Amino acid sequence: MAETEASQSIELFSEAFDPASTWSSGDPAVLLVSGADSHCTRWTPGLIGPLVDHGLRVVRYDHRDCGLSTKVSSEVGYTLDDLADDALAVLDEHGIDRAHVIGRSMGGMVAQVLALDHPSRVETLTLVSTTPGLGDDRLPSATNWLVEQMAERLFAPPPTTPQQRVAWIVEMDEMFSGSRYPVATGDRLRVAIDEVERCWYPESGHGPAVNSSPSRLDRLGEVTVPTLVVHGTTDPVFSAEHALALAEGIPDSELWLVENLGHEFPDGLVSDLLPRLLTHLGRT
Secondary structure (H helix, E strand, O other), X not given: OEEEOOOOOEEEOEEEEOOOOOOOOOOXXXXXXXXXXXXXXXXXXXXXXXXXXXXXXXXXXXXXOOOOOOOOOOOXXXXXXXXXXXXXXXXXXXXXXXXXXXXXXXHHHHHHHXXXXXXHHEEEEEEEOOOOOOOOOOOOOOOHHHHHHHHHXXXXXXXXXXXXXXXXXXXXXXXXXXXXXXXXXXXXXXXXXXXXXXXXXXOOOHHHHHHOOOOXXXXXXXXXXXXXXXXXXXXXXXXHHHHHHHHHHOOXXXXXXXXXXXXXXXXXXXXXXXXXXXXXXXXX
């Protein structure tokens, strides 16, 4: 467990997957940074296995307020900077000097903070389904139907039983999905049940952390590491304009727009992503 300095003691669950070949702290590893309220187990063996097979150490972890990491008191606020400090604590815990940082959604925002404020710890960036600035007026907001759906959930009573929580997770996953990589409802149920059985926090401070953090749009030119931007054309949370802003703002970045991919990271995406990703990581 990594620990961070905070007004409340924070312990972070993480786990490393090591290659068969010898790995040392001077060698870059891969750090997988999850989205808001997303267990690290959403980074599946389908992605982790090939990275390990190509000689990379891979680390995934639960954000504070999620999974097996510390549940933070609602009286204790935190920001993306704090979540980036958590990521650094995980790197330190595993003796990693520099990492290929792969971040999805909120994890992509944390990854940007790492690259901007702690560039010596970042080897490459891979930004999936994310944005340089939530609430930045220069970028489109979420689709109207999603805003309406989320508003209904905001004012509805939170799920109070494991069964209700499972149903809520499945409904959210289906709401965010696109048509490119269909996922069977049974598979979604299995993921949701596993997460609820693993650990269930009824709410987190991830949303306020994202909403209170400043836009990074005007700082993207400061990113100096190779960057791959992956984004779905039917993402209902962050439209493709957010990916275009990242790719245009970060020098020499590469953009892959995935037709009919939503705000998700399904297993079906992995086989299409891996050739690009391994090239990006210098592992072809």
